[in-house]
Amino acid sequence: MSTAKLFEPLSFKHGPAMKNRFMLAPLTNCQSHADGTLSDEEFHWLTMRADGGFGLTMTCAAHVQARGQGFPGQLGIFGDQHIEGLTRLASTIKAKGSLAAVQLHHAGNRSPKDLVGDVVCPSDDPATGARALTLAEVEHLRDDFIAAAKRAERAGFDGVELHGAHGYILLEFLSPKLNRREDRYGGSLENRARLLFEIIDGVRAACRPDFQVGLRLSPERFGVVLAEMHDVAAEVLRQGKIDYLDMSLWDYTIEPTDEAFKGRSLMSIFTELPRGDVRLGVAGKIRNAEDVMKVIDGGCDYALIGRAAILRHDFPKRVQADANYASPPLPVTADYLAKEGLSPKFVTYMRSFPGFVAAEEQVPPHDEVMKMWMKTDG
Numbered sequence: 001m002s003t004a005k006l007f008e009p010l011s012f013k014h015g016p017a018m019k020n021r022f023m024l025a026p027l028t029n030c031q032s033h034a035d036g037t038l039s040d041e042e043f044h045w046l047t048m049r050a051d052g053g054f055g056l057t058m059t060c061a062a063h064v065q066a067r068g069q070g071f072p073g074q075l076g077i078f079g080d081q082h083i084e085g086l087t088r089l090a091s092t093i094k095a096k097g098s099l100a101a102v103q104l105h106h107a108g109n110r111s112p113k114d115l116v117g118d119v120v121c122p123s124d125d126p127a128t129g130a131r132a133l134t135l136a137e138v139e140h141l142r143d144d145f146i147a148a149a150k151r152a153e154r155a156g157f158d159g160v161e162l163h164g165a166h167g168y169i170l171l172e173f174l175s176p177k178l179n180r181r182e183d184r185y186g187g188s189l190e191n192r193a194r195l196l197f198e199i200i201d202g203v204r205a206a207c208r209p210d211f212q213v214g215l216r217l218s219p220e221r222f223g224v225v226l227a228e229m230h231d232v233a234a235e236v237l238r239q240g241k242i243d244y245l246d247m248s249l250w251d252y253t254i255e256p257t258d259e260a261f262k263g264r265s266l267m268s269i270f271t272e273l274p275r276g277d278v279r280l281g282v283a284g285k286i287r288n289a290e291d292v293m294k295v296i297d298g299g300c301d302y303a304l305i306g307r308a309a310i311l312r313h314d315f316p317k318r319v320q321a322d323a324n325y326a327s328p329p330l331p332v333t334a335d336y337l338a339k340e341g342l343s344p345k346f347v348t349y350m351r352s353f354p355g356f357v358a359a360e361e362q363v364p365p366h367d368e369v370m371k372m373w374m375k376t377d378g
Contacts, residue, residue: 002323003289003292003293003319003320003323005021005296006020006021006022006292006293006296006316006319006320007019007020007021007320008020008021010055010279010301010302012212012243012244012277012279013240013243013277013278014159014209014210014211014212014213014243015099015158015159015210015211015212015243016099016158016210018055018056018099018302019055019097019098020053020054020055020316021055021292021296021301021302021303022053022054022055022056022292022302022303022305022315022316022319023054023055023056023058023246023281023302023303023304023305024046024049024054024056024057024058024304024305024309025058025283025304025305025306025309026058026059026060026061026103026161026163026216027060027306027309027310028060028061028070028071028074028349029042029045029060029073029342029345029346029349030071030072030073030074030345030346030348030349031045031073031343031345031346032073032074032075032076033073034072034073035076035081036062036063036066036069036074036075036076036077036078036079036081036082037076037081037082037084037085038075038082038085038086038088038089039073041343041345041346042060042075043085043088043089043092044341044343045341045342045343045346046059046089046093047089047092047093047096048313048340048341049098049309049313049341050092050093050096050097050098050100051096051313051314052309052312052313052314052315052316052317053314053315053316053317053320054098054305054309054315054316055098055099055302055316056098056099056100056101056158057093057098057099057100057101058101058102058103058161059075059089059101059102059103060074060075060103061074061075061103061104061105061107061163061168062074062075062076062077062082062102062103062104062105062148063075063076063077063078063105063106063107064077064078064104064105064106064141064144064145064147064148065078065106065141065144066078066079066116067111067116067117067118067119067120068105068106068107068108068111068116068169069107069111069112069115069116070105070107070110070111070112070168071107071112071115072115073345077102077104077148077151077152078144078148080151082151083151083154083155086102086151086152086155086157087154087155087156089155090152090155090156090157090158091156094156094158099158099159099212100156100157100158101152101157101158101159101160101161101212101214102148102152102155102157102160102161103160103161103162103163103216104145104148104149104152104160104161104162104163105163105168106141106144106145106163106168106169106170107168107169108120108121108122108130108167108168108169108172109121109125109127109128109130109167109172109178110128110167110168111130113129118131119131120132120133120137120169121133121169121172121178122138122169122172122173122175122178122179122180122181122185122186123178123179123180123181123186125178132181135183135185138185138195141169141195142195142198142199142202143202145162145199145202145203146199146202146203146206148160149203149206149207149211149213150206150207153207153208153211158211158212159211159212159213159214159243160203160211160212160213160214161213161214161215161216161244161246162196162199162200162203162213162214162215162216163216164196164215164216164217165216165217165218165248166218166222166248167221167222167223170195170196170199171217171218171222171224172222172223173185173192173193173195173196174189174192174193174196174224174228174229174232175192175222175223175224176192176223176225176228177223178223179192189228189231189232193232193235196215196232197235197236197239200213200215200236200239200241200242201241204241212243212244213241213242213243214242214243214244214245214246215236215242215244215245215246216246216247216248217229217232217233217245217246217247217248218247218248218249218250219233219247219249219256219266219269219270220256220257220258220266225258226256226257226258226260226261226269227258227260227261230269230270230273233245233247233270233273234273234274236278237273237274237275237276237278237280238274238276240276240277240278242278243278243279244278244279244280244281244301244302245270245275245278245279245280245281246281246282246283246304247267247270247280247281247282247283248282248283248284248304249266249267249282249283249284250284250285251284251285252265252267252282252283252284252285252286252291252294252295252298253265253267253285253294254266254284256269265298267282267295267298267299267300268298268299270282271298271299271300272299279301279302280299280300280301280302281295281300281301281302281303281304282295282300282303282304283303283304283305283306284306286303286304286305286306286308287307287308287326287327288308288325288326288327289319289322289323289324289325289326290324290326291303292305292319307327307356308327310337310340310342310350311327311328311332311340312327312328312340313340313341315327330355330356331355331356331357331358331359332356332357332358333357333358334347334357334358337350337357
């Protein structure tokens with residue numbers, strides 16, 4: 001098996017090309033400061049991956065409003081106080097030969113009440129205690145996503161990715177279950193998708209012409225309908241205003257759960273869509289060189305590497321050196337993870353994933369907040 005095609009550059013409609021087909025997935029790591037400013041630990045974790053050969057290094061989800069925080073130690077981009085740390089991060093990632101991107105995020109009804117106090121959702125949500133956003137608050141949310149993109153631009157990042165996956169606020173607006181609004185942001189799919197498209201338009205208008213815009217979507221779970229997510233993805237690709245679409249699938253090999261789409265891979269539903277100049281990638285259990293090849297051969301332009309990048313900071317370099325490269329078997333020790341750039345806080349978070357950290361070191365999750373995020377990463 002030759003992996004040469006994985007190391008061909010990938011151009012985008014806007015901005016610089018990726019040097020290869022490996023994108024670091026945006027990964028929750030709980031390492032930054034309580035006020036959202038960048039910590040040395042998160043800086044070290046991310047810049048190690050840039051140095052390890054990733055064509056694009058993406059931050060964890062960075063919240064665009066203080067009340068949109070989703071987990072302890074989350075990176076913030078909701079105020080100018082975050083720009084200094086973000087500038088340092090972007091500069092170092094780019095100096096190591098990787099593109100630099102911030103993922104923009106608001107947790108919506110998944111915001112822990114003990115962190116934010118006021119938990120919000122498109123509509124009242126008795127299951128989580130979240131209240132409905134007013135129309136003015138929806139418009140403010142849109143503007144705060146755009147303002148966060150401007151901060152990323154000021155900090156020197158090549159672009160941003162909008163987090164429209166995993167049951168967070170943008171996906172909540174797309175859900176007919178969670179979005180029961182009766183104004184222009186609710187009802188029809190066009191209305192439920194309005195916020196997403198307004199943010200894309202706003203970022204594109206506010207930022208420089210070569211600023212990259214990506215979008216992450218998850219097509220199933222969290223109250224969304226696969227046929228509708230297919231249509232949203234198709235319209236995003238048709239408009240061609242973003243540079244890349246990142247589909248978070250949990251497992252790139254699985255079939256859809258929706259009976260109407262059975263008999264094919266979930267990935268193929270999106271690779272078959274006309275995409276013009278927009279690049280398409282997937283995340284989900286891509287752990288070995290063979291997996292990356294199957295994703296590219298299956299019609300994707302790039303692969304998002306999640307847990308395999310936790311296990312090896314230089315996953316791309318290892319694949320380039322060995323076409324049969326496979327991730328280390330689980331579980332691994334805390335000492336092993338520390339050598340791969342994970343701080344004690346990040347190791348504690350990874351202990352929430354059964355079988356990831358060696359049993360003799362595994363402890364029950366110490367915080368109910370951690371349990372909420374166990375199944376959300378690429």
